[in-house]
Amino acid sequence: MHPEFEKYLKENTSLTQDDIHHINNKAFDKTLHRNELLLQAGDICKHKVFVVKGLLRMYSIDSNGNEHILQFAPEHSWTLDVESYDKQIPSEINMGAIEPTEVMLWQKDDFNKLLSEVPELSKLSQQIISRNIYYSRQRMLTTLSATPEEKYDDFIERFPKLLTRLPLRMIASYLGISIKTLTRIRHNQLHR
């Protein structure tokens, strides 16, 4: 039993101890070292992923070879490529570890069974989807309306704990601005 996982579920759901055990028992553990990929473009996303410890990023590589980060997944977050997982088709994105990371994985069949057996888990699942939709919309709005500096400030506010764990270039990649622009902003903020 993962104490971290148990703690997360106790704080965020009203699942019983039995249910938690049941869910836990269906999971596989995996440890990733820095830069190791959990999912590679072209592969099929076979698992639901819970990050116990560490930090993942979801990103795609465009035709010029540039990386664009879609999402960070720090400890106590869930992640997967919805499209690939739902339809079991090849993924267009990559998921890799930024730090040494521990994850729990559930196979689709197992997880679906859990969803039907444990209504409270189904509820949690819905909540996570809603939150993601809301969060994507917010990000889209910021991306459309904010200046690079506003984007950076917004990022710091939204993910204060990630700031020190991420290389700047990844923040730039997430915000859709060049690293040059980002260092300029930081320079200006220091000298004023």
Added chain:
Amino acid sequence: MHPEFEKYLKENTSLTQDDIHHINNKAFDKTLHRNELLLQAGDICKHKVFVVKGLLRMYSIDSNGNEHILQFAPEHSWTLDVESYDKQIPSEINMGAIEPTEVMLWQKDDFNKLLSEVPELSKLSQQIISRNIYYSRQRMLTTLSATPEEKYDDFIERFPKLLTRLPLRMIASYLGISIKTLTRIRHNQLHR
């Protein structure tokens, strides 16, 4: 009974005629004239919306008074502000008609009842959510990685039918580029 609605459901689901009637009977009709708002920032999103005919846009207004378009909803599409609808909290966005538009509205209670009574509707609902998630991700990627011209070309490919129905400034607003940039692109594409 809305023939358009019936047609849509027959083409996209395996709902029975009875179910379709049942769903239809719980809906309210509403007609919007050009520029009329269906939802205003500050209001609570009380309905699920199906666009029978016409064209809606979902947009927010930033602190400088600029509009940013999050989504277009043409005929045969569903729309709502998820966050506001789910939690029944004030919305941060607006929904307005670009053309004279006919919509069908379901109250939350009624729709939830339908969802539990009609499994096939629940399935449709899930599909729509998945598609939205996938589509948002694609849009985010394009926004992050494409040049203004690529964004415009992508828009034309993705929504060829909307192109002639939308004022250019709304396309610019959706793409997150200035209208100046957009007319420049169009100018270049003509003269080459």
Added chain:
DNA sequence: ACTGATTATGGTCAAATGACCATGTTTTTA
């Protein structure tokens, strides 16, 4: 602790973009 790799910053310059404004055209609506 050491070595190689990664990272952050800054300079320079060209190109892209947006703000502002004017004009002619199209669309709406009364």
Added chain:
DNA sequence: TAAAAACATGGTCATTTGACCATAATCAGT
């Protein structure tokens, strides 16, 4: 159908941004 409103385009100019490159600092893995 006529007047008013909304719209698309283009000119000009200042500013922002990114590409490319070099350098110094920091970090990771042995």
